[in-house]
Amino acid sequence: MSQTALPAAPSSGVRAPVVNDCSIQVATVNGSGSQTANNTLLRAIFQMGIPVSGKNLFPSNISGLPTWFTIRANKHGYIARRKEIDVLVCMNSDTAVEDVKNAPAGAAVIYDETFGLDKHRSDLVFYPVPFQRLVKECCPEAKLRKLVVNMIYVGIVAHLLEIDVAEIAKALGKAFSTKPKALELNKAAVDAGLAYAKANLVKRDPFKVARMDKTAGKILVDGNSASALGCMFAGVTVVTWYPITPSSSLCETLIDYMKEHRIDPDTGKATFAIVQAEDELAAIGMAIGAGWAGARSMTSTAGPGISLMNEFIGLGYYAEVPTVIFDVQRTGPSTGLPTRTMQGDVLKTAYASHGDCKHPCLYPDSIGEAYEFAMAAFDLAEALQTPVFVLTDLDLGMNLWMSEPFAYPEQAIARGKVLDDAGVAAMKDWGRYKDVDGDGVPYRTLPGTPGDGKGAYFTRGSGHDEYGRYTESGATYVRNLDRIGRKIDLMKTKGPAPVIDGKGAKVGILAYGTTHWAIVESRDQLKAEKGLATDYCRVRAFPFSDEVRKFVAAHDRVYVVEQNRDAQMLGMLRMEYPELATKMTSVRHYNGLPVDARSVTDEIARLESNPVAGHGAR
Amino acid sequence: MSTSTPAVPPAPAPAAGPKVNRLGLPVTDYQGAKSTLCAGCGHDVITNTIISALWEMGVEPYRVAKMSGIGCSSKTTNYFLNRSWGFNAVHGRMPAVATGALLANRNLISIGVSGDGDTAAIGMGQFVHLLRRNVPMVYLCENNGVYGLTKGQFSPTADYGSKLKSGVVNDLPSVDLCAMAIELGCGFVARSFSADRKQLLQILRAAVAHRGLAFIDVISPCVTFNDHPGSTKSYDYGRANERPIHELGFVPTWEKAADEVDVPAGGSMDVDMPNGGTIKIRKLERDFDPRDKVAALNLLRECHEKKEFLTGLFYVNPQAENFLDLLDLGPAPLATLPSSKVRPSKAVLDQINEELR
Missing domain, CATH: 3.40.50.970 (Thiamin diphosphate (ThDP)-binding fold, Pyr/PP domains)
Incomplete structure (x- = not known):
């Protein structure tokens, strides 16, 4: 989603519905029990077959500080964080004004009516709700109201976004499967929210969800x-x-x-x-x-x-x-x-x-x-x-x-080169650190192996020879350390290979870990908005497979996208492939929030607008 | 220690061969590499006493894990039991490595050797938690009050007022590892002196039979850096001041004949160990019962005030539950459980997937 594609402000008239493409952000106080409410919303959308992701932004604190939970529903299956918020639920008076000021034009704001948020912006859709009155009515026990009040916004959001009420009930049933009394109480709060919204709120924002079939069989x-x-x-x-x-x-x-x-x-x-x-x-x-x-x-x-x-x-x-x-x-x-x-x-x-x-x-x-x-x-x-x-x-x-559900492992558990007493006896002149097979990996024995201790050896972090004996010999040290180096390099073929997508583009993107989800979306944005085709290499292991070197070598420019200030992976790539150092340019995101596609797209587009200047820069 | 006594009859010594233990092994099978410590180092006496104790106790060498940290004392695990596995880990962190090894294989007989710097300075944190957990192993602190490998700085067990070779006086209080061990629940706490081999041997024999952590603080003079006048950890000081609180001997179950073991005459107190064997204790001048925790702590406090050098078994509680008991493990080592025991079935994964839908 680009910012230009956002729906126009209410003043510009009727807006076309935006179906299965929105971000909902719930702002609460940590320790208030909002997690169950947020997961109920997320799960209900998931159960409707709509791709969804949930990101909890929480403080390092037990209770009383602000926390935000973002749910993104997206029909295309984009599940990276999205910066723009479409529906705000403001339950925390400390952050409500700031949250509202930061919202993009056209966003819907559900809030506690006592916060008086509607005076701060004229380009948002406001839905005031008397949460305190509603919770008093549906929850007789005063001390539980702080927790139960969250379920009222679940009802409000469900009504406004047209989330299937039966799916909300199902999600609640899962959350409170062993607590029938709590289930009843929370269900009543959801119903109170639904009833209030139905009777009092007129839908004026475009965001809604509708059943799809994109989550069938999946797990959360x-x-x-x-x-x-x-x-x-x-x-x-x-x-x-x-x-x-x-x-x-x-x-x-x-x-x-x-x-x-x-x-x-x-x-x-x-x-x-x-x-x-x-x-x-x-x-x-x-x-x-x-x-x-x-x-x-x-x-x-x-x-x-x-x-x-x-x-x-x-x-x-x-x-x-x-x-x-x-x-x-x-x-x-x-x-x-x-x-x-x-x-x-x-x-x-x-x-x-x-x-x-x-x-x-x-x-x-x-x-x-x-x-x-x-x-x-x-x-x-x-x-x-x-x-x-x-x-x-x-x-x-x-x-x-x-x-997708977890797949049962097909490979048997592999325990590596371990010898028992007979194995040691059979091997002529066994030594703990001898390179018998030429791959750098020696044979080990386990303490307590029954027998006469033929395989016993001394383990130390000080210099040692092939038999584990103490030595300060420089030659032995070099031989041993080089063997260990060769052994670790086996990762290049034994580790999970990089996942490479696309072929023939001039520009490559390299990323790893969770940055992947922003890259998937960013590549589509670059293609759609800038006409820029990219190939993509997702690194999955270090030391790097030779496929990584080939990928970098095969592209004019490779953007290494990662979530840190110092371009750490890029540094490693340059150390491993000094001859390719200037082909790679860094794109970084490090404000503590998961990287979003928009940030990546904008930065790559900026660098691409003058590829020579950006060439090889960190 | 988890040393249930195997039902092995004493092996008859071959007429012309060397003397063997109950496993039929000569003492040479319990020896290690040649020591590289200074001539006269107290640690070498301890090493030889460990060899004697394990040989006499008929411990299977393959079951022994020799654990140590860094320092002169930590080197010594290389000087005994060549037919056992050894791990010379990082400075002050032997307790964690030893704990991990025992988690992997509860049948190991773990012998840890550390020093006063390794235990009471850099390793204090790990030592404290080893005590709290009552990890079943023998832990020796070869205590000389100085750092040897770095050329003679004070360690935290140096006595207040004692002097370095250079004349520097220790102006900080010393750590009493035995009192700390008792306080934190260790069920076998002793102090000995490397020059008193007879006593140390019996303490070690008893320690091997203990089911929990057996801590032995052995004052072991450093001949190079701490054997001068003004030191309270020198041979001269130790010989002049050591006062055993009792005489003791350990009789394993298979040693019926009292003449084969050095039991104090007229033993006045027996402490039976759960895995077999009896500690026989004869009182000396004071009336002290090492099963009484409060008495043990009072004794240590008193000797600290009086600057006395007491040795012996300060505290023993053979029944204390050890860390491995708490984990509810099966008898087989976790390390070698077959795949069928450690990888749940596909049905289990299917059920988990279903719960996450």
Whole structure:
């Protein structure tokens, strides 16, 4: 959607209906229980077959600060964030005036009538609602009114947008499936909203929804849950973590799933251990200890946790210990904006720790990949005997996304090169760090392997030879470090290949992770508005596949779009492909909100208007 | 420690061969690489005592995980049990690595060796939480009050008023790791002296039989940086001032004959360990019961006030629930569970998908 395509202001007369293409923003106070109301709206639209996405913009606070929830319904299936808001629901007096001032012309505003918002703008459609009176009437219990009042706006919005009331009821039933009393109370509030709107509000904005068939069979889930499911089906056995936004819900969801599905029916005992550590140092330390002793181990954190884990990550790399680290990225540096999104840890994770380190990293863009890459990460960690990062972000991790259902893994779990006592005996002159197969990946043994200890070895982060013995020999050090480098480079073929779309355009776009959703929409905008055809390469793993180099080489100009200030991925690409450095130009978005297509389109269009000046710039 | 005694009869020693333990292994099977520490280092005595204790206790070498951090003490895990796996991790973080390894394989017999800097300075945070969790392992702190590898700076266990070689006086209070361990729920807390090998051996034998965390603070003089007059962690100071609070010996279940083990004569107190074996304790001058937590803490406070160097088993609670008990794990190591146990069925995924529609 471009800004020029927005409906005209009410003063210009009757506007044609805008069907299945709008963004609804609900402004509330955090801790007021609006999440259930917002999810009810989102789910009802989803159930009507309309592609939808929900983005929660919330403060780092328990209660009392402003929060915004945006629901985007789009018939074309665009689910990236959209900057322009069509329908505002103002429930927070602290932000209402500002929200209204920022709304684009023609937007509809549903608000608490006591806020008196209609005096601030003349080009919006205002729907005042006496929320306090309505909630008093439908909710006899005073202390519940703060929560229940949110369901009244659900009724108002449903009426104005023509959301199917039966779908609202179904969504409510799902939310309160085990709480019949709460269901009744919330249903009454929705009905009160519906009744009020029907009797008192005259529809004057163009936005509405109508049933489609574009969500049939799909699921609605957040990325952290998807990652957690991937871990469970990957056969994770040891999970050690420390709470941090926006990653906590990954492990918390995993705990719930594991308790339900990973109790051994034969013994009634857990087939996993999940430990909340005292800090991220301990979380990664435990994960590395467990990986060393043969568990499929993992931890999950965000940027500040990664910073703390750096020393251990280098140990895992140099001592060659498999483990999986999820980094659900948030806005840094330092504490930064803890509840906002960013692709800010890309560079740091790729080369984390002192000395020469380079780590396999995976960049899922979606629910499906958050799930699949979690499984792939465990196989890669054990295949390569090294820590593997999975980088998602707050936008993917904590927001609800629609997705195809999760597919059951076709591949068996692969545990990599592990020898038992007989295997060690059979291999002539086994050494923990010997490159037997010429691929750089040695054979390992697990502590506690029954036998006479033939496979016992000493693991250390200090200099060691092929047998794990301490050495300060420069030649041995170089030989060992070079072998590790070759091993990590196997990611170029073992990691998920880039997804390349289009062929023959002069201009390429390169992106990764959740930036993908803005790119899909932006490419259509560039084509429609500027006649600019683009090819697209979505990078999914580091070290990069050779296909990435070929893509950059094959285009006159490649715009590397990412969500950080310093063009971190572009920096990595230039380091890997110095000969292609000037072909690539950065497009960045880093205000803490998920990148939107309009920002990308405008920036690429600006750079394209003078491609020589923009050439190779950061 | 999870050392249930296997039903192995004592192996008869071959007529002409070396003496073997109950597994039929000679003590050489418990040795490690040659030490690279300074000649006379207290740590080497501890290493040799660990070898003796594990050999005498008939611990299967393949089950032992030797865990350490960074420092002179942490190097020593390389100097015993060549046929066991070892992990020389990062400075002060051995507790986390050891915990993780035990989560992966609960059948490991974990022996951690750390130092006073590794434990009480950089590693204090992890040590505290290891105690809180009561992770089943033996944890030795080879305590010399100084940093050796970086050439003799004070560590947090240096006594107030003690002197460095250069004459610098420690003006900060010392950390008493034993008192802290008792306070935080550790069920086996002892202090020994590397020059008192006889006592240390018995404490180590008992520690191996303990089901939870066994913490042993061993004063172990640094001959290069802290063995001078004015040091309270020198050989001379230790020999002159060490006062054992009792005599003790550990008798494993299979050692019926008391003459095979050094049991104090007229043992006055027996502490039975859940996995078999008995700690036999003979009182010396004071009437002290190491099963009494308050008495143990009072004793340590008192010796701190009086600047006494007491050694022995300060506290033992063989029944304390350990961290692995709390996790409700099955008997098989998590590390090697087959795919069928760790990947739920397609029906489970179908059900989850359905719930998300």
